[in-house]
Amino acid sequence: MKIHIIEIGTFQLPPSRPLKDLIPEIKKIKLSKGLPVAFKLDSIIIDWHSPLPEDVEEIVLKPLFPEDRESLEVLRHTASHILAQAVKELFPEAKLGIGPAIDEGFYYDIYYPKPFNEEDLKLIEKKVKEIIKKNLPLERKVLERSEAERLFSELKEDFKLELLREFEDSQISVYTQGNFVDLCRGPHLLTTGQVRAVKLLSVAGAYWRGNEKNPMLNRIYGTAFFKEEDLKAYLELLEEVKKRDHRRLGKELELFLIEEDIGAGLVIWLPKGALVRKIIEDFWKEEHLKRDYHLVYTPHIALRDLWKTSGHLDFYSDNMYPPMELENRAYQLKPMNCPFHIYIYNQKRRSYRDLPLRLCELGTVYRFERSGVLHGLLRVRGFTQDDAHIFCREDQLEDELIRVLDLVIYFLKLFGFQEYQIYLSTRPEKFVGPPEIWDKAEKALKSALEHKGLAFEIDPGEGVFYGPKIDLKIKDVLGRFWQCSTIQVDFNLPERFDLVYVSEDNRFHRPIMIHRALLGSLERFFGVLIEHYGGAFPFWLAPIQVRVLTITDRNILYGEKIFQELKSAGFRVDKDFRNEKINYKIRSAQMEKIPYMIILGDQEEQRQTLSLRKRSGEVLQDLTLSEVITLLRSENTLSSIH
C-alpha cells in the first residue's frame, strides 16, 4: 500500500502492517518537527499501531506533532493508561472502569474497596513517573471476542467485561505496555516515555457510568503535556482561576455573603454587590421597557394547586420546596415565574391585536438543590431570574425569536462577552403538542439563529418535553464556558391553562409561549461577571468608581470639596482621608480594584488641580476637575451607548 504523509513523503507498506514499520525509513529523513505523534486520516486520529484500511491502495495521512491539539489527546489517553498501570501495580485488586482524555487532561475511574485519598495520589504519581521513565513500548493487539472475554475475566476486570459484552465487533483491540493490558480503541503514543510532563490533580468519587445506582469508583484526574513548561503554564492558569474565584473575590471585595447560619445556597447581597446588581437591574428594566415588554411583579408563594395545573408537581417536584399548610390550604414556594405570567395573560380576554404580549420580571425563585451541588453564586437555592414570557401567534414566533436573540446578544456584548456556544435542542422522544408545530418552532428557532448569523450546534432530542429551545453559553476571559441564557418555546402551558386569543375570524386560537432568560439568574451571572473581570469591574459597573485620596491632613478640606463635586456630577465616589501614607492608601484602593483614584496634596491644592491614577497604574497629573469629569464621563460605556 502506498502511504502518503503530508510534507514528509511517500512510503510503501505491505498490507495489514502498522505504520510503525515505517519508522526506520522515516527517521532517515531530516524532520524539522521530529517524528509525528500520530496521524489524521480524514477526520479520525490514528496512531502508529492502528490498522489501515484494507480496501484501498493509497492513503493520505496528515501527521500530528506535539504542537497540534489532537496530539495532546493521544498523549493524555496514554497518560491515563499509565495511571491505570500505576494503580494496578500498587493496588492489584483495583478494577478499572474507563479512562479517557478530556479537554484539560485525563482521568481514570477505578474501583477499589477503600477509596483513595491524597496520600495515595502522591504514591500513584510517583509510580506513574517510574513507568514513564521505563519508557515502555505500547503495543496494539487484536483479540477474538472470546479471547478478550477470557483475558479480562482472568484479570477480574468486571467493568471491562461489562463494556466488552456491549461491543458489537467480533474483534476486540487491546493496548499493552509492559505487563499491563487495557481494553482500548486507541490511539496511543509509541512509548510511555513520550509523556514528558504529568501531574495528578485530584481524586473524586464518580458513579460507574454516571448512574447513582451503580457502584462508586474513584476518579483520578490528571493532566499531561509534551513539555514541562506547558504543564507549568497550565498550573499557573489554575492559579489564575483560583485568584479569580468569585467566592474568594466576593469575600475580599465585600460583594456577597453565603452564610451557614442563614442557609446553604442562599445569597446575601452586601452593599457593594447590591449596588452592582442595582445597576444591572435598572439597565435591564429600561432596555425591556424600550422594547415593549411590560414589567410585572408576582408573589414568592402561591397555592400549591397552581403547580398542579402547570404540571410542575409531576415533573419538577424533586426541585421544589415542600408545601406550607395554612388554614387548610397548601402553599408552595415558587420554583418558576411562568404560571403567574400566565394569569396575567388570562386576566382579560385577549385579542390577536394584543399579541405579542411580552411580560418581564426579575423574579426570585427557590429550587431545592442537593447539598453536594451547591457552588458559590453559580449554583444556589434561591435566585432571581431575569425572566420573560412572550405570548404570541404562530406567525409571530420567528420574529419574536429574532428579537429575543437580538436582545441577548446586545446584553452579553455589553457585559464583555463576545463569544458563545449555542445549542439548539430539538424534539425529544416524550413530548407534548402536535409534531407539525414542533417542526415549525424548530425551524423558527433555526432561522432566527441564522438570521442573526450565529453559529450553533443541534442537540437532537435534547429539547424539553414542552418545546424546543436554544441554550447559549458564554465564554469568559479564561476561555471557560458558562450557561446563562436560554430561550424556550412552550406548547404545553398554554394548553394546560387553556390560553386563548380571539382571532380576526372571531374564533379562539391558542397562543404560543416563549420563556426566556437573558442573563439566566442574577446570582449566577454576577458570579460569572466577577470571574470574567477578576473583580475589576468596568467603570459603569464598578460599585465605587472613584476614590479621593489626600496626601496629608492639610488637604482634607480641598478633598472634601472635590468629593462633593464628583458626587453631584453623578459618580459613585468615596474618600480615603485617613492619616496614612499615600502609598498605603493607594494600595488599599488598588486591592479594592477601584477604577480611578484622585490624589491631591499641597501642590494640587495650590494650583487647584488633581492627580488621577488609573487602576492600571497609569498616572495623569495636573488635571482640572472639569477635565477629570469629562474623562470619567467618556469612560461610561452606558452613557456612550445611550
Added chain:
RNA sequence: GCCGGCGUAGCUCAGGGGUAGAGCAGUGGAUUCGUAAUCCACAGGUCGUGGGUUCGAAACCCACCGCCGGCUCCA
C-alpha cells in the same frame, strides 16, 4: 444524596491529649508623609454543632451542619 478532603480570631493560616498562636483587618497613640504596606500599643477565639473516650479534648472516636473537589442535574 453519594465519594474524598477540610472547618482554629472579621480574613489568610500555623499548632495539636496538659488548657490558644502569627500576619492582615479593627481600636488607641505617635508620625503629616507624593503614586502598591510608617512605627508602637491594645483588643479580639465556648478551636463548626452535639454526644462519647479520658484525671484532662481544640486535638482521639461517633453523629450532624457547612465548605472544597467530583458524580448527577441545571439558571
